[in-house]
Amino acid sequence: MTGSGPVRPTGSAEDGVMRVLLSSVPSDAHTWNLVFLQLALEQAGIRVRNLGACVPTSSLLDAVDDWRPDVVVISTVNGHGYPDGRHLIGEFRARPSSRSIPIVIGGKLGIAGASDRHRIRELVRLGFDAVFPDDSDFVELESFLRSLPTTTAGAMRSERGPAC
C-alpha cells in the first residue's frame, strides 16, 4: 500500500472522503474484479458506489449525475475493454456534467496483449485520465488516486495503473 491515511477527495466531497463510482462496461458480466476493487478502495479510505456488471452507458451517466463522484473507475476483464471504453468515453466527455470528472479504465482491454500499448494511448487520447492494463496492480491505481489534485478534478494523464 502506498502512502498513508485515507485518499483525499478531489473537491466534490463534503465530508472529506473521496467518492469513487465503480462500474464495468455493458458487455462484461464479471463481478469478482468489482468486488475486489470495492474492498481495496474502501480499505484505502474511499467511499465506493459499485454499479455492478453489464452496466449500460446511460445508467453509468445517470449515476454520475446523481452521485457526482470524484472519480469514475471502470473495470473490465472480458477482453472488450477497448471497444466498450471507446464508446463510453465518447459519451462521457460529450456531456457537460461529466466532462471534467476524472475517469480511468483498467483490466483486460483486448484479447491480444501485445497490442495493449496502442490501445492505452488511444483510450488516453480519447479522454481517459489513466488506463491500467491487465498486468497492473492495485497499488498503481491507489497511487494515481492519491496524485489527483485535492481541489479540482483532474487533468492528470497516465498510461499505467492497477489491476481492474
Added chain:
Amino acid sequence: MSGRRRAVVTGASRGIGRAVAERLADEGFDIAFCYRSESESARDVAESLSRSGARVHHAACDVTDADAVGAFLGEAEREIGPFDTLVNCAGVVRDNPMVRMGIEEWNTVLDTNLNGTFHFCRSMVFGLMKRKGGAIVNVSSVAGVSASPTQTNYSAAKAGINGMSRSLAKEVASFGIRVNVVAPGFIDTDMTAEVSEKARAKTLESVPLGRVGEPYEVAELVSYLVSERASYITGQVLRIDGGITL
C-alpha cells in the same frame, strides 16, 4: 516476482515447519514465523535462519485467534515488508476413537489445523491480490485423503484444508496467486515420535518405500511449490508419503 522474497511460515519452531523455514531461508527468503509456545526452540530456529542471511521476525501466536493472527502479520510486515508466500504448517493431534473423543479434542484439532490455516490465508490473501501474485502452501496430511482410524478430528481438519485450498486456488488464480496443498505421510517429527514402537512398525509395513519420511523432504516439495518452477501448478493436493496411500 522479482527481488528478495518474503515468506510467512506457521508452526516453524519444530518439525516440518522448521524444515520449511530453513529451506526457504537457504533459498534467499526473508522469513516471519510463529509458534505456539516453544520460545527456546524458536530462538534456535531464528538464529539458524539468520545464519542463512535471512531477515527474521518471530513471535508466539495463537493461530486459533483471528485477531492474534492479524496482529502477528501486521507486526511482521512492518518489520520485514509485504509477503508474497505463506506456508501453513501449524498443527496438533488429539487422537482417540470417536466413541471416546471429547468435544474439546475435536474442537482443538479443528481450531488449530483448519481454522488456523483459514485465519492466515484470509489475513494474507487480500494483500497478495492487491500485489497480483504470490504462493500459498497449506500442509495437510494423508489423513485428509484416506482413512485414518482414531484421527477423525485430524482427518476432518486436513480434508477441510484440502477443500478450502482448492476453492481458494480457483478464487484467486486470476490474480496470479497459486494455492497448493502438501499432504505428508509418516514423517519423523515430534508429532509422530509419540507413536508407540508397535504402531510405528505396523505403519512402516504399509509404506512401500519402507521408511519414515524426513522433514527436509517435505520442505523440498514446499520449496518447489512456492517457486516459479511450479508456476503452472495450483489447486493440487500433492502427497509425499513414501507410497503409503497407493
